[in-house]
Amino acid sequence: MSFEPLKGVRVLDLTSVVVGPVCTWRLGQYGAEIVKVESPEGDLMRGLGGGSPTGQHSGAYLHLNRGKRNICLDLKKPGAREVMERLVASADVIVANMRPQALERLGLDAASIRARHPEKVYCLITGYGTDGPYAGQPTYDSVVQGATGMAGLTLQRDGTPTYVPMLICDHVAGEIAAGAILAAIVERKVNGKGCSIEVPMFETMAAFVLQEHLAQASFDPPVGPPGDLRLLSPYNKPVQTADGWISFTVNTDPQVRAFLKVTGRHDLLEDSRFNSVAARARYVKEWFEVRGAPLTHKTTAEWFELLRAADIAVQPCHTLDTLPHDRHLEAVGLISREQHPTEGTTAAIRSTIRFDSDYPSRRSPSQPRGWETQSVLREAGYAPGEIEALMTDGAALATKASAQ
Amino acid sequence: MSFEPLKGVRVLDLTSVVVGPVCTWRLGQYGAEIVKVESPEGDLMRGLGGGSPTGQHSGAYLHLNRGKRNICLDLKKPGAREVMERLVASADVIVANMRPQALERLGLDAASIRARHPEKVYCLITGYGTDGPYAGQPTYDSVVQGATGMAGLTLQRDGTPTYVPMLICDHVAGEIAAGAILAAIVERKVNGKGCSIEVPMFETMAAFVLQEHLAQASFDPPVGPPGDLRLLSPYNKPVQTADGWISFTVNTDPQVRAFLKVTGRHDLLEDSRFNSVAARARYVKEWFEVRGAPLTHKTTAEWFELLRAADIAVQPCHTLDTLPHDRHLEAVGLISREQHPTEGTTAAIRSTIRFDSDYPSRRSPSQPRGWETQSVLREAGYAPGEIEALMTDGAALATKASAQ
Numbered sequence: 001m002s003f004e005p006l007k008g009v010r011v012l013d014l015t016s017v018v019v020g021p022v023c024t025w026r027l028g029q030y031g032a033e034i035v036k037v038e039s040p041e042g043d044l045m046r047g048l049g050g051g052s053p054t055g056q057h058s059g060a061y062l063h064l065n066r067g068k069r070n071i072c073l074d075l076k077k078p079g080a081r082e083v084m085e086r087l088v089a090s091a092d093v094i095v096a097n098m099r100p101q102a103l104e105r106l107g108l109d110a111a112s113i114r115a116r117h118p119e120k121v122y123c124l125i126t127g128y129g130t131d132g133p134y135a136g137q138p139t140y141d142s143v144v145q146g147a148t149g150m151a152g153l154t155l156q157r158d159g160t161p162t163y164v165p166m167l168i169c170d171h172v173a174g175e176i177a178a179g180a181i182l183a184a185i186v187e188r189k190v191n192g193k194g195c196s197i198e199v200p201m202f203e204t205m206a207a208f209v210l211q212e213h214l215a216q217a218s219f220d221p222p223v224g225p226p227g228d229l230r231l232l233s234p235y236n237k238p239v240q241t242a243d244g245w246i247s248f249t250v251n252t253d254p255q256v257r258a259f260l261k262v263t264g265r266h267d268l269l270e271d272s273r274f275n276s277v278a279a280r281a282r283y284v285k286e287w288f289e290v291r292g293a294p295l296t297h298k299t300t301a302e303w304f305e306l307l308r309a310a311d312i313a314v315q316p317c318h319t320l321d322t323l324p325h326d327r328h329l330e331a332v333g334l335i336s337r338e339q340h341p342t343e344g345t346t347a348a349i350r351s352t353i354r355f356d357s358d359y360p361s362r363r364s365p366s367q368p369r370g371w372e373t374q375s376v377l378r379e380a381g382y383a384p385g386e387i388e389a390l391m392t393d394g395a396a397l398a399t400k401a402s403a404q
Numbered sequence: 405m406s407f408e409p410l411k412g413v414r415v416l417d418l419t420s421v422v423v424g425p426v427c428t429w430r431l432g433q434y435g436a437e438i439v440k441v442e443s444p445e446g447d448l449m450r451g452l453g454g455g456s457p458t459g460q461h462s463g464a465y466l467h468l469n470r471g472k473r474n475i476c477l478d479l480k481k482p483g484a485r486e487v488m489e490r491l492v493a494s495a496d497v498i499v500a501n502m503r504p505q506a507l508e509r510l511g512l513d514a515a516s517i518r519a520r521h522p523e524k525v526y527c528l529i530t531g532y533g534t535d536g537p538y539a540g541q542p543t544y545d546s547v548v549q550g551a552t553g554m555a556g557l558t559l560q561r562d563g564t565p566t567y568v569p570m571l572i573c574d575h576v577a578g579e580i581a582a583g584a585i586l587a588a589i590v591e592r593k594v595n596g597k598g599c600s601i602e603v604p605m606f607e608t609m610a611a612f613v614l615q616e617h618l619a620q621a622s623f624d625p626p627v628g629p630p631g632d633l634r635l636l637s638p639y640n641k642p643v644q645t646a647d648g649w650i651s652f653t654v655n656t657d658p659q660v661r662a663f664l665k666v667t668g669r670h671d672l673l674e675d676s677r678f679n680s681v682a683a684r685a686r687y688v689k690e691w692f693e694v695r696g697a698p699l700t701h702k703t704t705a706e707w708f709e710l711l712r713a714a715d716i717a718v719q720p721c722h723t724l725d726t727l728p729h730d731r732h733l734e735a736v737g738l739i740s741r742e743q744h745p746t747e748g749t750t751a752a753i754r755s756t757i758r759f760d761s762d763y764p765s766r767r768s769p770s771q772p773r774g775w776e777t778q779s780v781l782r783e784a785g786y787a788p789g790e791i792e793a794l795m796t797d798g799a800a801l802a803t804k805a806s807a808q
Contacts, residue, residue: 003591197757219748220741320617331535355584
């Protein structure tokens with residue numbers, strides 16, 4: 001039986017690009033009905049995330065917008081504003097990641113909406129908290145990576161700053177925002193109370209970095225410089241074998257002893273720099289040099305056998321070409337094929353969390369812009385003639401081949 | 405008024421290191437009562453995450469274990485098993501990140517517990533899904549980074565694989581697990597039903613990577629290689645100025661035009677490779693070369709002024725030394741000082757999410773191992789003599805100066 005705790009919860013999704021779509025995608029995984037409002041210009045991520053057969057459903061768009069009904073509205077038209085009024089009234093949760101000033105102009109900010117509907121859960125995902133001096137500044141993932149010190153971590157490690165080659169701040173903040181909304185839904189289910197939530201990406205990801213890396217500077221006086229020195233060691237990296245790269249970790253004393261034996265470093269077994277967690281923390285630089293030394297005298301397969309026999313966690317370094325064919329991922333069916341309304345056969349990535357042994361249903365594929373404009377309007381109480389008028393006026397737009 | 409939707413929800417926390425502690429820390433932020441059971445050997449992260457005045461509260465331990473009551477039990481002793489029975493019975497949610505076989509040996513796996521207590525929410529955070537061939541293998545963050553292709557992303561970009569210098573897979577999977585538990589709590593509040601949740605880190609983070617990077621290979625036939633080529637461009641990195649590094653992003657057509665003007669690249673304004681989102685997606689390599697070119701003829705402060713005037717998102721690349729002193733973070737009070745029971749004055753990082761304009765309360769500092777052993781036992785119904793006996797037997801342990 002499918003796990004759908006949010007069944008019957010209606011989410012009005014005013015988000016685009018990544019952080020907001022991740023958040024509402026996750027809520028959809030738990031059974032919420034998501035109505036995504038898209039502008040006539042369309043969500044930037046449709047094209048920005050790479051190619052697709054029609055050019056309108058980049059992979060990122062495809063995967064982050066599953067399970068959402070799409071209505072296209074031109075909010076510059078008064079008719080569309082009225083539609084929004086009805087959609088807001090029928091929603092339980094409203095999620096937005098526009099800049100606060102744009103939302104205020106449209107009357108779609110938390111204060112305006114909750115003045116009329118105090119029982120709504122409203123979540124604003126924003127670049128910078130509205131209570132600080134950067135409030136209202138535009139932001140993007142890479143800017144947040146720079147501002148939160150993520151890029152500075154590789155400056156420290158490698159001598160030059162680089163980004164994590166993912167939309168990591170968007171993606172993580174979106175997941176955290178989904179959790180915050182779920183918490184507010186608990187409150188609403190129990191006490192009937194609405195809530196205005198604000199998730200500032202900068203603060204959220206700065207806290208995320210500092211939880212791990214404030215480290216020795218967490219104390220007053222500091223016991224050392226900030227930074228988890230294990231993670232910032234240039235030797236903390238995948239290790240080259242005769243025919244590839246492997247990732248492994250040895251943390252506990254028994255793992256370390258087994259590792260030293262299996263790699264032929266019997267000379268270090270009694271070395272007082274390496275024979276306890278505390279000693280290795282003190283000699284972290286030297287220890288990571290030992291741990292990160294190339295292992296090119298045996299193949300990946302040979303190291304797998306030796307390290308796993310010693311109960312050491314080890315895996316290959318997958319590339320994007322090999323990852324989808326990993327035998328565990330294939331066995332558990334992470335990726336399946338489905339028919340998309342406009343993009344032909346596409347990959348569908350399912351939720352990875354099991355509830356009572358079942359995975360949540362995959363939900364419907366991502367939709368073309370305006371795919372359900374008509375059906376959403378109809379459910380909002382518009383008569384066929386009114387829908388026609390909204391579309392003639394350009395207030396509502398539908399794709400040619402849209403679902404009726 | 406504090407936002408505490410999980411007030412009255414009791415979480416029995418059988419986790420250690422990072423992924424589980426992140427999860428239960430987040431639930432604590434929303435008001436849950438967290439009882440953390442620690443073994444006599446102690447949570448590895450107490451020492452592993454770096455130094456502290458006593459050596460027992462590394463920064464990472466300190467920040468990820470706020471708001472948890474700590475009881476120390478030796479589960480090898482029958483007396484401790486009985487204590488666990490009572491703690492399980494009084495909990496609403498049980499969270500574990502031990503290996504499945506270890507939990508089964510202790511009778512603390514989902515099946516054993518929910519056979520007796522079907523109404524409990526049980527969450528197992530595990531390395532690999534128990535329905536696939538890697539089930540039960542040990543794992544760690546860096547191993548997951550290798551296995552999920554994260555390290556492979558930098559192999560593709562830079563020619564050598566590196567890790568994100570954070571415990572990114574642990575940290576993200578912990579946040580996602582907290583969301584899954586919140587979803588299950590919604591279900592329990594509404595229908596009274598318990599649930600067994602399984603969050604496999606490998607699948608969860610593989611899906612996380614693939615949502616962004618399956619890209620062109622999401623289609624059958626593929627429209628190109630996998631990978632978001634913008635993110636994998638070696639030119640997609642912070643840009644050097646005369647006196648530092650800055651991070652900025654230009655995505656929309658107006659931003660791109662403004663950027664070309666402000667950086668003196670008027671020659672490219674009408675270039676058909678760069679004048680639309682679709683064109684820049686096609687010429688992503690060339691575009692990122694333009695965008696990532698050094699800007700060393702002006703200072704960071706000068707670029708800030710010019711780029712911000714053009715409404716382009718830009719920030720400095722903070723380091724771990726400068727980040728805590730960022731003027732926005734200081735203004736919003738992300739970090740404050742508090743007295744820790746054993747570590748003197750320490751930094752406290754607050755929750756970054758605002759609910760009705762308030763941040764959730766900071767909750768209590770992380771506790772020494774066994775800090776509340778006695779009070780938790782007392783609340784579980786043990787008489788003073790029984791507590792004494794458990795401690796004499798070594799089944800329960802308390803720190804010398806523990807809270808009574």
